[in-house]
Amino acid sequence: MVKVEQMIFNAIPSGMPVPGETLKKVERELDLDAPLDDGAVLLKALTLSWDPYLRGRMRDESKESYVPAFKLGEVIANFGVGEVVQSANSTFQQGQKLYGSLDFATYQVLPKDRADSLVALDNKEGLPWTTWVGSAGMPGQTAWWAVEKVAKLSKDDTVFVSGASGPVGQVTLALAKKIGAKTIASAGSPEKVDFLRDTYGVDRAFNYKTEDANQVLAQWAKDTGKPFNVYVDNVAGPQLEAALENIARGGTIVAIGAVTDYNGSPYGIRNVFQVVAKELRWEVRRSPASLPSLALTYGHAPAPQGFIILNHLTPEVLNEFYTEIPPAIASGSIPVKEHIFKGLDNGESFLTLFDQKNSNFGKAVISLE
Ligand SMILES: NC(=O)c1ccc[n+]([C@@H]2O[C@H](COP(=O)([O-])OP(=O)(O)OC[C@H]3O[C@@H](n4cnc5c(N)ncnc54)[C@H](OP(=O)(O)O)[C@@H]3O)[C@@H](O)[C@H]2O)c1
Structure with a gap:
């Protein structure tokens, strides 16, 4: 058993999100050795992205939008990179780094349908994992x-x-x-x-x-x-x-x-x-x-x-993007500035996107490495 930190959608904000109220960090236990269902993966999150559009997911579920609302009391999710700790999915092996929609949790088991939507990053450009959810994401x-x-x-x-x-x-x-x-x-x-x-x-x-x-x-x-x-x-x-x-x-x-x-x-x-x-x-x-x-x-x-x-992200479009942009970042022709928050918090780091206090500078991202 390990202690796992998760970020929960705790209450719908009216106006600005309130750290500890609208988003809340909780601790749960997870058995890293438990057998996985067919197609699932167990990931250790390396990085998770804070994007402004997530504010729109913190709404009443009954309101339609272009992205689904978060469910109250459940862990929020967004783009991230995780390392495979254990895999029951034939596409992925232990140690691979996967990009896609991850839970805001230090460790997580993703079922087959979510695991299948992830992509393995070979990172031949040698970029920090945080960059794969920002300028290269x-x-x-x-x-x-x-x-x-x-x-x-x-x-x-x-x-x-x-x-x-x-x-x-x-x-x-x-x-x-x-x-x-x-x-x-x-x-x-x-x-x-x-x-x-x-x-x-x-x-x-x-x-x-x-x-x-x-x-x-x-x-x-x-x-x-x-x-x-x-x-x-x-x-x-x-x-x-x-x-x-x-x-x-x-x-x-x-x-x-x-x-x-x-x-x-x-x-x-x-x-x-x-x-x-x-x-x-x-x-x-x-x-x-x-x-x-x-x-x-x-x-x-x-x-x-x-x-x-x-x-718009068809495989062809993504292929074009990944051929052009990550190498340009690695060569320095696309300079990158990131604001890295260490570890999960109660949503204080999310608030920096909106609080107008200059408390962030560059791409807001959580590092869990
Ligand atoms: N259409 C799409 O598919 C798509 C995809 C990705 C992102 N987006 C959108 O693209 C925009 C930029 O995204 P990003 O990830 O690069 O965001 P970001 O710059 O990291 O967003 C946060 C920044 O917005 C500025 N800001 C906050 N409140 C503001 C206000 N009231 N007036 C003016 N500026 C304010 C702040 O910078 P200052 O210190 O400069 O105020 C803050 O640091 C966002 O609107 C995002 O939702 C759309």
Whole structure:
């Protein structure tokens, strides 16, 4: 028997999650030598990812969304990497490192259906395991998809990226620089702004808390004679309004996330008429086929597009991503900054994604190594 730490979804937050109340660490016992059901694996978790979208899973189960709600009283789950301690699954052997949806638990037995969804990482690039849930994982896939498949960024573009110091922002900026596009980026502290400028060569980095995004974007157009024409939107809220106001006619908005709205009622964008005036097309696709698509179409310009990355990750897409991105991280051409929290807590580390206190800096990830 070993003592296993788990993180439980204990109560539905209203507003910000409350450490120890909404998420809670508990201890259970697990017999590591107990025989496994056919197809199951016993894993030791090495790393677990904190992603902003998890806030949306902490809701009443009756509310529909694009991801299932967590069940009250049960262990939460998200992307992670675990080492196989014992396997009754013919695909996996002891010692392999598996990536996919793991429980927030130091040790865990995953039944066949969940084990079958995991992939073995050979990690020939020698990246830290934490990076496989960040820039080389789901957030990196999101940025790569946004830059290369949705915006199809070119050297003639100027891209504005909000929420830029996190993993989606980091990979977006690194790819944009590689392509030769000009970059404008925002984050919430002077240190983060310096980091964006010094690490990714951002042409105009600013702190959205102390500088008005509207003014920064307007000034950019005055100084360069050309407004930015692509907006990679991680936050929505006032920065989306500023982007709508200042984006070039026919520009592209890649709608990735809305951190501003995750813990309260939606901000409400007040200048949506710019979509008409600038002949933008605004399309939100939740899934390629199975779910209905919602499309508001104005004009004929390139499409601003929302997407959920998990609906696009075919084996071919993943193969393309893994061929390009992890080697680029290993070579240093995509610099990575992670904020590593050691061990499971009562959800304090999750709160850093939203508390606006600059208590995280870089991809938020839990290390259990
Ligand atoms: N569509 C998809 O498939 C998909 C996939 C992955 C991620 N996403 C979304 O992409 C976005 C970025 O993800 P990430 O993993 O890179 O996140 P992240 O940067 O690690 O997210 C947390 C950061 O958001 C910023 N933030 C928090 N509250 C804010 C507010 N009210 N206004 C402005 N900024 C605020 C904070 O940075 P500052 O210090 O700079 O404020 C915080 O550190 C999120 O919206 C996420 O949900 C979408």
